Structures are given as C-alpha cells and as structure tokens.
Amino acid sequence: MNVFHDAATQVQCESIAQWKKDGKPVVGYTCSYAPAEIFYAADILPYRLRGIETDGMEVGDTYFGPFICSFPKCILQLAGKGKFSFLDGAIITPGCDGMRRLDECWRKAGEDIENIVPDYFYYFDVPHKSENHGMAWYIEEIKELIKSLEAHFKVSISKEKLTAAIKEFNKGRRLLGEVENLRFQQDIVVSGTDVFAATVAGTVMPRDEYTKELKKWVTALKKRKTALNTGKHRVMLVGSISDEIDLFELIEDTGKAIIVGENLCFGIRYEGSEIKEHGDPIEALAKHYLGSSVCPRMYGKYKERLALLKERIISSQAEGVIMQNIRFCDLHGAENALFERDLEAMGIPCLRVEREYGPHIDAGRMKLRINAFLERINGSSKTAKKTKSTEEMFVSA
Amino acid sequence: MRPAIQEYNYDWLMGRTLKAAAGVPLGTKKETELTYRYIPYYKNVAKSFIDAGDPGLQTLAMLAKYYENILTAKAQGKKICATTFCNSPVILYAMDIVPVTFEILTAIGAMVWKRGMFDYMDYCCEIGMPETSCSSQRGALGAVLGGLSEKIDMVICDTPGVCDTNANAFAFASEYLDKPFFQLNYPSSIGDDRSQQYHIDDYKEMIKFAEQHSGNKLDYDRLAEVLKEVDKQDAMIADLEDMLMLKPTPVPPMYNLALYAGRFCFSGHTEYTKLLESMVKTAKEYAAAGISGLKNGEEKLRVFMCYIDHYTVDVNFYNYLEERGIAHVGSILTRNFKGDNKYVKEMPGSSYSIDTSTPDAMLDSIAQMNARLPMVRSIRGPYDKKGMWLEESLVCAKMYDADCVIYNGTPGCRNTWGMVKPFARDIEKHGYPCHIMYDDAFDDRVESWEATKERLDEFFKIRGLL
Numbered sequence: 002m003n004v005f006h007d008a009a010t011q012v013q014c015e016s017i018a019q020w021k022k023d024g025k026p027v028v029g030y031t032c033s034y035a036p037a038e039i040f041y042a043a044d045i046l047p048y049r050l051r052g053i054e055t056d057g058m059e060v061g062d063t064y065f066g067p068f069i070c071s072f073p074k075c076i077l078q079l080a081g082k083g084k085f086s087f088l089d090g091a092i093i094t095p096g097c098d099g100m101r102r103l104d105e106c107w108r109k110a111g112e113d114i115e116n117i118v119p120d121y122f123y124y125f126d127v128p129h130k131s132e133n134h135g136m137a138w139y140i141e142e143i144k145e146l147i148k149s150l151e152a153h154f155k156v157s158i159s160k161e162k163l164t165a166a167i168k169e170f171n172k173g174r175r176l177l178g179e180v181e182n183l184r185f186q187q188d189i190v191v192s193g194t195d196v197f198a199a200t201v202a203g204t205v206m207p208r209d210e211y212t213k214e215l216k217k218w219v220t221a222l223k224k225r226k227t228a229l230n231t232g233k234h235r236v237m238l239v240g241s242i243s244d245e246i247d248l249f250e251l252i253e254d255t256g257k258a259i260i261v262g263e264n265l266c267f268g269i270r271y272e273g274s275e276i277k278e279h280g281d282p283i284e285a286l287a288k289h290y291l292g293s294s295v296c297p298r299m300y301g302k303y304k305e306r307l308a309l310l311k312e313r314i315i316s317s318q319a320e321g322v323i324m325q326n327i328r329f330c331d332l333h334g335a336e337n338a339l340f341e342r343d344l345e346a347m348g349i350p351c352l353r354v355e356r357e358y359g360p361h362i363d364a365g366r367m368k369l370r371i372n373a374f375l376e377r378i379n380g381s382s383k384t385a386k387k388t389k390s391t392e393e394m395f396v397s398a
Numbered sequence: 399m400r401p402a403i404q405e406y407n408y409d410w411l412m413g414r415t416l417k418a419a420a421g422v423p424l425g426t427k428k429e430t431e432l433t434y435r436y437i438p439y440y441k442n443v444a445k446s447f448i449d450a451g452d453p454g455l456q457t458l459a460m461l462a463k464y465y466e467n468i469l470t471a472k473a474q475g476k477k478i479c480a481t482t483f484c485n486s487p488v489i490l491y492a493m494d495i496v497p498v499t500f501e502i503l504t505a506i507g508a509m510v511w512k513r514g515m516f517d518y519m520d521y522c523c524e525i526g527m528p529e530t531s532c533s534s535q536r537g538a539l540g541a542v543l544g545g546l547s548e549k550i551d552m553v554i555c556d557t558p559g560v561c562d563t564n565a566n567a568f569a570f571a572s573e574y575l576d577k578p579f580f581q582l583n584y585p586s587s588i589g590d591d592r593s594q595q596y597h598i599d600d601y602k603e604m605i606k607f608a609e610q611h612s613g614n615k616l617d618y619d620r621l622a623e624v625l626k627e628v629d630k631q632d633a634m635i636a637d638l639e640d641m642l643m644l645k646p647t648p649v650p651p652m653y654n655l656a657l658y659a660g661r662f663c664f665s666g667h668t669e670y671t672k673l674l675e676s677m678v679k680t681a682k683e684y685a686a687a688g689i690s691g692l693k694n695g696e697e698k699l700r701v702f703m704c705y706i707d708h709y710t711v712d713v714n715f716y717n718y719l720e721e722r723g724i725a726h727v728g729s730i731l732t733r734n735f736k737g738d739n740k741y742v743k744e745m746p747g748s749s750y751s752i753d754t755s756t757p758d759a760m761l762d763s764i765a766q767m768n769a770r771l772p773m774v775r776s777i778r779g780p781y782d783k784k785g786m787w788l789e790e791s792l793v794c795a796k797m798y799d800a801d802c803v804i805y806n807g808t809p810g811c812r813n814t815w816g817m818v819k820p821f822a823r824d825i826e827k828h829g830y831p832c833h834i835m836y837d838d839a840f841d842d843r844v845e846s847w848e849a850t851k852e853r854l855d856e857f858f859k860i861r862g863l864l
Contacts, residue, residue: 063819065815066814068809069815069816073816095559101586105780106816106817109817109820126585126587128559129565130558130583134595134600135583297566300565300568300569301569301581303573304573329528331527331562334527334530335526335527338527
C-alpha cells in the first residue's frame with residue numbers, strides 16, 4: 002500500500018524517478034478525457050498533473066485572474082517552481098475554462114521563468130458532446146495527437162500497440178473493480194483513503210508496475226477479515242476535482258464514517274468499465290473516454306449522471322453523500338445543487354460544501370460541517386432502519 | 399426571494415415599463431418633461447435614450463416590442479426558447495419561435511432599476527446555482543426559475559467550449575425546469591475546414607431539435623427572407639463601423655449599445671433595420687458636418703472595450719463617456735464578421751458571407767454567421783492563437799485608432815479571467831495602455847459605480863490619457 006500512498010502524495014515518486022533514470026519520457030496531462038493508453042503504447046509515461054505539495058500561490062496568482070479555481074492555479078504554481086521539471090511534455094485539454102487557460106498561463110509564465118515549459122506542449126481539443134460529429138471530432142483529435150507524439154518523440158504508435166495498451170489498462174480496471182466489490186460488502190475491509198490513493202497512483206505510476214502492485218494489494222485485501230466500518234456511516238464523496246488524500250483522511254479520521262464510493266475526476270469512476278479489446282482501438286478509446294459523459298462539462302447529460310450516482314449509492318449502500326465543489330467551479334457547484342435536490346427527495350442525506358483546493362487552510366471548517374452532517378445521518382439512519390433500506394427508498398421515490 | 403418581488407410577473411413588469419418609456423416622448427416636449435416627474439425610478443435611463451434622438455426612441459420602442467413578443471407568445475400559439483446573446487435569434491424567428499435572451503433581459507433590468515436585478519440574481523443562488531456563476535444570466539434566469547416570467551418551452555445555448563458558466567446556467571435551467579435542452583458546441587479553432595464542417599453539422603442538429611420541440615418545420619422561404627434582411631442590416635452595421643474610424647467619430651457611445659442590443663434581439667427583423675437606418679442617417683449627418691457624436695462635441699480620447707460594456711443603473715457608463723469626452727470605438731459585442739468589413743480582411747478565415755441561393759447555402763451561411771458572433775468567435779481558443787482574442791483586439795484597436803484598451807466583464811467570466819492578465823500584458827506590449835476593470839457589468843454590489851468611475855479616472859490620469 003505504501004507504494005500507492007507515496008505515488009499519490011508526492012509530485013515525483015520513486016518509480017517516476019526510476020523511469021527517468023532509464024531515459025524514458027514523461028508527458029503530463031490535465032484531464033481525464035486524455036486517453037493514457039496512447040502514451041503507454043509509445044513507451045511514454047502518462048502523468049496526470051496534480052496540485053499537491055503546493056505551498057504558495059505567487060506564480061498561480063500572477064497569471065490567472067482572481068476568479069479562478071485554485072486547482073489549475075496550483076498546477077501552474079508547481080510548474081513555475083520547477084516541480085514539473087521532469088516532464089518532457091504536457092497536454093492541455095479544455096476540461097473546463099480554468100483548466101484550458103492553463104495553456105496560455107503556463108506558456109506566458111514560461112516567457113518570464115526559464116525552463117518551466119516542456120519542449121512538447123500540446124492542446125488537445127475535446128468536444129462537449131459525444132454524439133455523431135462530436136465523436137468524429139474526438140477520434141480525429143486522437144489521431145492528430147498520435148501523429149504529433151510520433152513526430153516529436155520519434156516513436157511509432159501502431160494499432161497493435163494501442164490494443165496491447167488497452168489490454169494492460171483493462172487489467173488494472175478489472176482489479177479496481179474487485180476492490181469496488183469489496184467496498185460494497187456489509188463488512189468493509191479497506192478504507193476509502195486507501196482505495197483513493199490506489200486509484201490516484203494509477204494516474205502517475207508506470208502502468209506495468211502499477212498493475213503488479215495492484216494485484217498484490219488486491220490479493221492481500223481479499224484475505225483480510227477485520228471490518229473497518231463497525232459503528233461507522235457509509236458515505237460517498239462527489240464533486241469537483243480532487244487528488245487530495247488528506248480530504249479523504251479528514252472525513253475518515255472523524256472515526257464516524259467510511260467512504261464507500263467516490264465520483265471525482267480522480268478516482269474509480271473512469272476505471273469502472275473496461276475498454277473494448279477488439280476492433281479499432283482508437284474508436285474503442287474514443288467511445289470509452291468521450292462516450293461516458295461522467296463529467297458535468299458534458300452539458301445536458303445530468304440525468305445520465307444522476308442515474309450513475311444512484312446506482313453507485315445503491316451498490317455501496319451509502320447512507321449519505323458529501324458533495325464538495327472548489328470555489329469558482331460552477332460546473333460541479335450547480336450540479337451538486339441538482340443532485341442534492343433529487344437525492345434528498347429520495348431520502349438520501351446530502352451535504353453540499355464549497356471549499357478551496359490545496360493546503361487545507363479550512364480543514365477546521367470542513368471538519369465541523371462533516372461532523373454535523375454525520376450527526377444528521379446518525380439521526381436519519383436510526384429512523385430509516387425502522388422503515389426502509391437505501392434501495393427501497395430509491396424504488397419508492 | 400422577498401415576498402414583495404414574488405407578487406409581480408417580471409416580464410409583465412418590465413414589458414409595461416418599457417412600453418411606457420417608449421411612449422414618454424410621443425407627446426410635446428413639455429408633456430415629456432412633466433412625465434419624467436411621474437417616473438422617478440427610470441427617468442434617467444429613459445431620458446438618456448430620449449435625448450439620443452430618433453435612434454434612442456427607436457431603441458426604446460424595439461425593446462418594448464421585444465417584451466411584447468414574449469408576453470403575447472402563448473396567446474399566439476408560439477413556443478418560447480431561452481437562449482443566449484451569442485446565439486443568433488434569426489433561426490428562431492424563421493421557425494416562428496420567440497427567443498428569450500437572458501443577458502439582454504438582465505442588462506435591461508440592471509439599467510432600468512435602481513436595485514438592479516439583485517433579487518433575481520440571488521434567487522438563483524437560493525436554489526443552488528453558485529454565487530460565482532455569471533450575473534448576466536442569473537438576473538433574468540432568477541425570474542424564470544422563480545416562476546415569475548412567461549414559461550419557456552425549450553433551451554438552446556451555444557457556449558460549451560467557449561464559456562462554461564454561460565452554458566452551465568442554461569443546462570441548470572433546463573434540468574431545474576425539466577425543459578428540453580440543446581447545446582451548440584464550438585471547437586477551439588476557427589476558419590479551418592474541420593471547424594467549418596463542425597459548425598454546419600452541429601447547426602443542423604440544432605434545427606432538428608427546434609423543429610421537434612416547436613412542432614414547426616423550418617420554412618426555407620422564410621429563412622431566405624430573414625437572411626436577406628440580415629444581409630441588409632450587416633451592410634448598415636459596416637457603415638457604422640466605418641464611421642467609427644473617423645476622427646472625431648460621429649457615432650455616439652450609446653449607439654454601440656443599440657447596435658448590439660438590436661442584433662441580439664431582432665436580427666433579421668424590420669425593427670432592427672429601422673433602428674440601424676436611423677443610426678446611420680444621424681451618424682452620416684454628423685460625419686458630413688465633421689462633428690463628433692459626443693454631446694459636448696469634443697473627442698478627447700478613443701477607447702476600445704475589448705470585451706463588454708457596463709450596464710448598471712441609468713446607463714451610467716455611457717453617460718460617463720459623454721461627460722469625459724470619450725469616444726467608444728466598439729467592444730467585442732459590436733463587431734460583425736461579415737466578409738466585406740474592413741477589419742476582417744486583416745484576419746483571414748474569420749468572416750462569413752450570406753448566400754440564399756439554396757437551402758444548403760443558407761444553412762452554411764447561418765451556421766458560419768452564428769459561429770462568428772461575439773465571444774464564441776474569438777474566446778473559443780487560446781487567446782494568442784490565429785484569429786483569436788488578442789489578434790481581434792489588436793486589429794480593432796489599430797483600425798479604430800484607439801488610445802487605450804479596457805477590459806470589463808463579470809466575475810463569472812471564467813473564460814476571460816483565466817487569462818486576462820497575460821492578455822492585458824500582451825496588449826500593453828503592442829503599445830496600448832490597458833485597464834482591467836474589477837467590477838461586475840450587471841451587478842453594482844460587486845463594485846459600486848462610483849468606485850468603478852474613480853478607477854477609470856485614475857487609469858486615464860496615471861497613463862496620461864486625459
């Protein structure tokens with residue numbers, strides 16, 4: 002487990018350092034709509050950019066305006082401080098307005114601070130719809146990205162290599178699926194913090210090593226007998242992007258709750274389904290990454306996302322949902338309000354909270370809100386136990 | 399929302415206000431002056447338009463008509479579509495659907511009422527929209543979500559890929575009200591074959607959606623008529639744009655507002671044609687006499703607003719420009735990217751043309767025109783790439799001989815606040831003093847107009863401009 006925690010809590014963990022020592026390139030990417038399999042197929046390490054280890058904001062605040070989410074600001078801060086100097090490339094995606102402007106801010110910061118912009122700097126244009134021409138556009142974007150990587154890194158990304166990459170990533174998806182099943186049990190043997198660390202690690206570690214470690218970990222988990230959830234409430238964590246293990250710890254360290262599922266940009270939601278291993282690999286990747294519509298950037302798909310969330314609440318027997326949004330993240334802020342309206346109507350207690358990303362300066366306030374919410378669930382659970390289960394509540398609603 | 403506010407249907411309230419305002423100047427001068435006593439709350443804004451002469455009166459009449467259309471839509475069996483300013487209403491008119499453009503209605507309310515649209519903006523937050531979302535939608539949207547407006551039947555927006563907070567407001571409205579939703583989505587580039595085709599494919603889907611939810615088939619003969627009217631209007635806009643280049647410019651600051659308000663409300667409609675005719679006529683008379691469009695007759699400074707203007711109570715911003723002798727040489731909202739405009743020649747691939755010869759040609763024309771409306775044309779991609787915001791702003795600042803460039807928006811405008819600092823620095827590098835306004839164009843609570851005015855004065859003084 003330590004290997005996952007190390008990878009999840011350090012900008013550059015040991016296995017990345019080793020990868021670099023072997024002379025192999027690392028390319029950072031900002032958004033879950035960038036198919037990591039493409040990089041793997043070119044023997045490039047795909048590295049999901051995170052904002053952890055930020056201890057100031059002077060670079061982020063210099064280039065971004067004041068009304069911008071702290072997550073892209075933290076990434077820019079780290080870039081400006083040279084923490085991403087190990088990157089050979091970066092790919093910016095229009096996941097949201099804040100993240101897409103990282104493109105300009107990073108490049109412009111590079112005019113003032115030497116050597117902070119990787120040689121390979123690419124804008125990957127992901128559409129906001131997955132039907133017909135939206136999907137066709139995305140497939141074309143993937144092909145362009147492949148061409149660009151091949152030209153810059155002097156590599157070849159064949160269909161066979163892409164299929165092999167999909168197969169390798171699917172192994173990890175299947176293993177994470179097994180972990181999810183363990184979380185759905187009555188007695189839960191793994192904490193939400195550990196599961197999240199394992200999924201975040203998957204976005205930065207070399208994939209072969211990751212799959213190997215994951216397999217070992219899952220085998221060990223299956224042998225565990227001690228339930229960690231005795232006397233604790235089962236909660237889900239959803240909302241704005243988060244790569245913060247300490248946010249999970251904040252909730253689980255109350256001693257009153259265990260996180261049984263999350264719907265975050267980092268985390269299990271993208272690993273939930275396998276990618277087709279037969280047929281055209283580019284189409285398979287496109288259908289998986291663009292077609293799943295799990296992010297509120299895909300406007301008009303709220304009902305699909307609500308259905309997914311409900312399904313997950315039922316499977317994990319969650320008693321409540323904590324919905325957080327980073328300030329200025331309107332997409333999740335507004336969607337959380339709709340989730341809250343619809344889930345509360347079905348009898349699922351919800352906590353909606355706005356926060357800042359980065360060093361947890363408002364940890365005390367968050368703790369207070371979370372504790373109050375858990376007390377509320379405590380009251381609701383006592384009443385609900387006398388009446389209906391979570392699934393029954395959904396059915397009757 | 400306060401119970402007192404909930405007592406009134408907002409559309410009816412504002413519709414009647416505008417109708418009354420449009421009627422104020424119809425009497426004698428003495429009657430008009432006397433009437434002002436009875437409308438203390440919107441006297442200043444009515445007076446500002448009335449004092450602007452015939453174009454001002456036409457603007458008031460046009461806005462009153464816009465509301466009348468909304469208020470009578472249901473009685474006429476027409477569907478109402480909530481949409482955004484950068485989605486042309488032309489197609490909706492061609493399909494006999496009544497558009498409700500949130501940003502326009504918010505701007506009107508903000509200019510007319512001393513308390514602005516605060517109650518409605520805050521209502522959106524009461525029911526869950528983040529307070530950090532854009533005020534330009536939240537004003538009118540608050541009334542819609544609160545059930546204080548005419549009921550909308552469908553929602554169409556075209557800002558995904560350009561402005562999250564705009565698109566998000568429309569997506570939220572659709573879910574909250576359980577109304578059908580369609581998004582036109584723009585790629586990050588413009589002018590290349592791939593983007594052009596995407597615009598057409600997406601637009602065709604939008605037409606299918608509008609047909610399905612209105613029950614009206616697109617009538618291509620009607621579309622041709624509307625597009626021909628647009629063509630005529632574009633030519634007059636080009637005339638006004640040309641006259642903005644004159645020194646002194648004969649175009650009064652308020653005409654900028656009327657120009658784009660008309661386009662967002664009544665593109666392809668004769669109401670807008672009449673307004674443009676009136677503005678062109680007056681401006682040409684000023685030009686022939688070699689006089690400035692400013693009331694005091696002296697042009698001391700030329701300002702290019704690289705984004706939007708300021709719309710709070712009493713049209714303060716435009717009156718401020720008049721008082722200081724500052725010519726307004728346009729904003730991102732003024733510009734029109736029809737192929738024969740002078741500035742588009744500096745930006746290859748940026749323009750559109752209108753061809754009504756066949757249905758396909760019309761669809762191509764309207765899709766490309768729509769993709770070149772303000773914001774969706776030049777804020778879609780990285781600001782310093784070909785055809786994007788920096789290039790557009792520099793071309794316009796140069797062509798209109800601006801003395802400085804000013805950014806104004808709303809705190810909700812994530813797409814520009816994400817990069818406006820390096821953008822402003824690049825503008826400065828090209829020799830234009832650049833000022834970033836930190837107010838909210840629709841909400842004086844963020845920064846009072848007095849403070850905004852002080853900061854503008856300070857900028858002009860420190861940079862030696864005035």
